[in-house]
Each structure stands twice: as structure tokens, then as C-alpha cells.
Amino acid sequence: MSPTTEDLRTAIADELATLEPMTDVVGRARVAGRRRLRRRRTFRAGASAAAVAVVAGLGYAAVDNDPPAAPDVATDATARSPRPPADPRRTTAEEAVARAMASPRITEQAWLDAFAATWEALLPRRFGGVTLTREPGSAPLLRTVSGAPRLDSWLTIGGYEGPRADQPGTSGCAGLRQVAAEADFRWDVTDCVDGTIAGELDYLADREFTVGGNQSDNPGRGRHGAGVLVVGDNFFLEWGVQAVGPDAEVGLTADEMATMLEDPLFLHLAEVGTRYFAERPDEPSIVRQVDPTWPLS
Amino acid sequence: MLGRTGHGADDARDDFTVFAGAAQQRLFRQAYLLCGDRAAAEDLVQTTLTAMYVAWPRIEDPAPYARRTMLREHWRTARRRDREQALHRLGDGAGPDRDPARTLTVVEALGTLPARMRAVVVLRYWEDLSVEQTAALLGTSTGNVKSSASRGLAKLRDALGDSFAERVSVVPTSQEEAP
Incomplete structure (x- = not known):
């Protein structure tokens, strides 16, 4: 004898029947939505002004306009925005990734080297490269050398399930194994503004001010950030950037973010990251050891 | 699906209020089930409606869009909360306490x-979505949905134990899905 799903529905209905209705938040949502729209318009206006400055010859490239595909990159099925291999920054990134992947176990240093080298190659040139920063209580961040504002960036990869089931979203050996075995892993950018869900993966980029992990519409109290979330079967990858300093908005457009993430360099970095996060020693807040298998291998 | 207008930015959002007013309590109940906390559920509904307000002129079918947005926002918030809780556990070495004798x-x-x-x-x-609808909404396979549903029910039974059977009518299991 065992409770059925109908019993479950009944029990949920009974509990929800005791739930007081929520207060009306439609008005607050409209106000917050209008504020967000105003911010976007302001940001776009600023971006347009920056583009005019570029045309005037101030020496900054708003986006990386490298020429199209080299043949060896074009054969990569994942390449949507291939670039030529001649750029020494790309060569450095590819070598850092190759070194990490060749090692029996990817160390934190090898992961950060690959992360930094890949960011050096992918970020628009106006950011002038990256340096590693460590803040108390925080994972290592890559901070851009220049840019207005400078950016902090991080990358997190994990699974949804596993022994540490009380930490959904940041742990899970079984989840990583499952995604490695089953997922049709691919990049699929559908919408980098509002996060329309793709067939297999959610690929999102949203921008917000964050204060202590919560959204805020008060720019004076928070740091502006942008994030991209990739969710597959029991797998997630989160790339975030935050403006360094208050009252500054991340000067990285959704198109630029999409271009970076569509690049095969980023996919290779994600492969390194999947192995690294899977192999790293057991830590209370992160994943445990698993047998890593990258979906594309 | 609501009838949509195709006018200017403000006009195009007039029917947002109609949709949001009609949907917010249903969204709240769903959010409460996802969050397990009233305040968090209210925040989740407001965040969802705010995102929908911004995207409203481009939304063709608001109900499924609201579900997707709510799930997305919930996962994002859950990950942040889990990271913060993990950091706190690192600090004091303790997790949330619950009286084991109390019924869940x-x-x-x-x-x-x-x-x-x-x-x-x-x-x-x-x-009451089908396996296919759930899979489409979550962007995953039907097999994964079946597997997750089956394991989820098993975990619920373990967590609730006899107390669940006592509160509802109990009949032999015969119609549940195989993983």
C-alpha cells in the first residue's frame, strides 16, 4: 500500500487551501518593470554614444571585428562565430586549455590559467585583458585591466543531483555523470535579453543590480551585473560579470556576450571547467569527485 | 491566450495588468510549492511579473511564458541561496535544525x-502537465522527466513516511510511471 499521485495532489490542495492569498504585487511589478525599461534605454543611449566615439577615432573597438573563419575552426561543429587562429591571445588560450586537459587532474591554477587566457582572447579589446583577484569569502575572480567600468567575472559549473541533495544547483555527481552520458550538449543562443528557452538548453543573459544576492532597483546600493545561464539535463553553467564599483553599469552588450559564448574557445573552456569542477577535492559547498566525461568527446 | 495589442510601448502593456491580476494568485501557489516559503514565493511572483512586464510586447502566450520565467528565476535564486547557505555552514559547521519527531x-x-x-x-x-509538456517546459527529455518524477515521488514517500498515508486515503499503487 502506498500513497498515489492523486493522494499527493489532494494533500497539496489541502495545504494550499490554508494559504492566505498574497498581497497584490501587480502595481509594484509594473513600477519595477518601468524602471528596468528606463535603465535599458539609458544604457542603450550610452552605448550609442560610445559607438559614435569609435567612429570619431578615439581608438577603442566596441566589438571584436576579426575576419571570418579559418578552415580548422570552421570544421568544429560547435563553431558559430569562428575566428582566425593567428591571434596570439587565442593561441595562448588554446595552449592553456590543452595543458589543462592533458594533465591527469586539473588543478585550480591550471583552471584559472585557462580561464584567464580564454578571457584575454574573448573579451573586447577595450577591457585590456584580465588579472586574478581573490576577495575574502569569494571564489577567485578575473578583473579586467581597463574598461569603463572594469568588470569582475566568474564561471560556475555544476550538476543538479547527487549526494548533496540539500544543495540543489551547486552540487551533484550523478547530475554531472548524467549530463556527460545523455545530454545533447550544444550552444543555442535564442535570446540574450529575456531568456527564451531553447529546445535543450536555457541560454540566458539578464542584467540587474544585485545587493547581497537579491535583486534591487536601487543603483546606489548595488553593483550592476550581467549573467548567462546554461541549463541542460542536470547540468548548469553560469557566467557572471559585475561592474567594479557602485553606480556603474556593465559595459558589455548582450550581443558581445553572445559572441563570446558562441566562440569555440568558450566551449573548450567549459570542457576544462567541467573536468575541473568535477575533479576538485571534496569541498562542502561544491561538487564531489566524479568520473568526468565531456559530452562532446 | 490573451488578445495582444500592437501599439506603442505603454499601450502594448495595458493588457499586462489584466493578465497579471488574474494570474498572480495561481502563480503564487505554484511559487509557494517551489520555494516552500511565503515571503520567497511573493518575491518570486513579483520578480516574474516584472520580467514579464519588460518583455510583454514580445510575449505571445503569457501563461507558459510565466511558468518558464518563474522556473528560471527560482533556480537562479535557489543557487544563490544555496551558495550563501553553504558559506554559512562553512562558518558555523551546522545546518538547519528540525525536530525529527515533528511531522513534515x-x-x-x-x-x-x-x-x-x-x-x-x-x-x-x-x-497536471503531461510528461511531454513538462519536458518541453524544462527543456529536457521525456525520459528525464519520468525518471525525476518517479524518484521525486519515492523521496517524498520516504520524507513523509506514515504521516502521509494517515492524512490521505491510501490505495494500492498501480498507475505510476516507470523511470
């Missing part, structure tokens, strides 16, 4: 499931 409610038991599994259980057994 179904909503509390749902809170013991991983976020994605909880979403599958809520969508399948509360929202």
Missing part, C-alpha cells in the same frame, strides 16, 4: 527535493 507537511517535504526534481513533481502532479 507536504510542502516541507517538497523542499527536501533538488530544485529541478521539485519542479518536475510540481508541474506533473500539481499543475
Whole structure:
């Protein structure tokens, strides 16, 4: 004898029947939505002004306009925005990734080297490269050398399930194994503004001010950030950037973010990251050891 | 689906109020099942409606869009909360305490499931979506939905134990899905 799903529905209905209705938040949502729209318009206006400055010859490239595909990159099925291999920054990134992947176990240093080298190659040139920063209580961040504002960036990869089931979203050996075995892993950018869900993966980029992990519409109290979330079967990858300093908005457009993430360099970095996060020693807040298998291998 | 207007930015959002007013309590109940906490559920609904207000002129079918947006926002918030809780546990070495003798409610038991599994259980057994609809909504395979639903139910039974059977009529299991 065992409770059925109908019993479950009944029990949920009974509990929800005791739930007081929520207060009306439609008005607050409209106000917050209008504020967000105003911010976007302001940001776009600023971006347009920056583009005019570029045309005037101030020496900054708003986006990386490298020429199209080299043949060896074009054969990569994942390449949507291939670039030529001649750029020494790309060569450095590819070598850092190759070194990490060749090692029996990817160390934190090898992961950060690959992360930094890949960011050096992918970020628009106006950011002038990256340096590693460590803040108390925080994972290592890559901070851009220049840019207005400078950016902090991080990358997190994990699974949804596993022994540490009380930490959904940041742990899970079984989840990583499952995604490695089953997922049709691919990049699929559908919408980098509002996060329309793709067939297999959610690929999102949203921008917000964050204060202590919560959204805020008060720019004076928070740091502006942008994030991209990739969710597959029991797998997630989160790339975030935050403006360094208050009252500054991340000067990285959704198109630029999409271009970076569509690049095969980023996919290779994600492969390194999947192995690294899977192999790293057991830590209370992160994943445990698993047998890593990258979906594309 | 609501009739949509195609006018200017403000006019195009007039029917947002109609949709949001009609949908917010239903969204709140779903959010409560996902979050297990009233305040968090209210925040989640407001965040969802705010995102929908911004995207409103481009939304063709608001109801499924609201579900997707709510799930997305819930996972994002859950990950942040989990990271913060993990940091706190590092600091004091202790997790949340619960009296083992106290009976869990179904909503509390749902809170013991991983976020994605909880979403599958809520969508399948509360929202009454089909396996295919749930898979499409979560961007995953039907096999994964079946597997998650089956394991989620098993975990709920473990978490609720005899108390669940005592509160509802109990009949032999015969219609549940295989993983």
C-alpha cells in the first residue's frame, strides 16, 4: 500500500487551501518593470554614444571585428562565430586549455590559467585583458585591466543531483555523470535579453543590480551585473560579470556576450571547467569527485 | 491566450495588468510549492511579473511564458541561496535544525527535493502537465522527466513516511510511471 499521485495532489490542495492569498504585487511589478525599461534605454543611449566615439577615432573597438573563419575552426561543429587562429591571445588560450586537459587532474591554477587566457582572447579589446583577484569569502575572480567600468567575472559549473541533495544547483555527481552520458550538449543562443528557452538548453543573459544576492532597483546600493545561464539535463553553467564599483553599469552588450559564448574557445573552456569542477577535492559547498566525461568527446 | 495589442510601448502593456491580476494568485501557489516559503514565493511572483512586464510586447502566450520565467528565476535564486547557505555552514559547521519527531507537511517535504526534481513533481502532479509538456517546459527529455518524477515521488514517500498515508486515503499503487 502506498500513497498515489492523486493522494499527493489532494494533500497539496489541502495545504494550499490554508494559504492566505498574497498581497497584490501587480502595481509594484509594473513600477519595477518601468524602471528596468528606463535603465535599458539609458544604457542603450550610452552605448550609442560610445559607438559614435569609435567612429570619431578615439581608438577603442566596441566589438571584436576579426575576419571570418579559418578552415580548422570552421570544421568544429560547435563553431558559430569562428575566428582566425593567428591571434596570439587565442593561441595562448588554446595552449592553456590543452595543458589543462592533458594533465591527469586539473588543478585550480591550471583552471584559472585557462580561464584567464580564454578571457584575454574573448573579451573586447577595450577591457585590456584580465588579472586574478581573490576577495575574502569569494571564489577567485578575473578583473579586467581597463574598461569603463572594469568588470569582475566568474564561471560556475555544476550538476543538479547527487549526494548533496540539500544543495540543489551547486552540487551533484550523478547530475554531472548524467549530463556527460545523455545530454545533447550544444550552444543555442535564442535570446540574450529575456531568456527564451531553447529546445535543450536555457541560454540566458539578464542584467540587474544585485545587493547581497537579491535583486534591487536601487543603483546606489548595488553593483550592476550581467549573467548567462546554461541549463541542460542536470547540468548548469553560469557566467557572471559585475561592474567594479557602485553606480556603474556593465559595459558589455548582450550581443558581445553572445559572441563570446558562441566562440569555440568558450566551449573548450567549459570542457576544462567541467573536468575541473568535477575533479576538485571534496569541498562542502561544491561538487564531489566524479568520473568526468565531456559530452562532446 | 490573451488578445495582444500592437501599439506603442505603454499601450502594448495595458493588457499586462489584466493578465497579471488574474494570474498572480495561481502563480503564487505554484511559487509557494517551489520555494516552500511565503515571503520567497511573493518575491518570486513579483520578480516574474516584472520580467514579464519588460518583455510583454514580445510575449505571445503569457501563461507558459510565466511558468518558464518563474522556473528560471527560482533556480537562479535557489543557487544563490544555496551558495550563501553553504558559506554559512562553512562558518558555523551546522545546518538547519528540525525536530525529527515533528511531522513534515507536504510542502516541507517538497523542499527536501533538488530544485529541478521539485519542479518536475510540481508541474506533473500539481499543475497536471503531461510528461511531454513538462519536458518541453524544462527543456529536457521525456525520459528525464519520468525518471525525476518517479524518484521525486519515492523521496517524498520516504520524507513523509506514515504521516502521509494517515492524512490521505491510501490505495494500492498501480498507475505510476516507470523511470
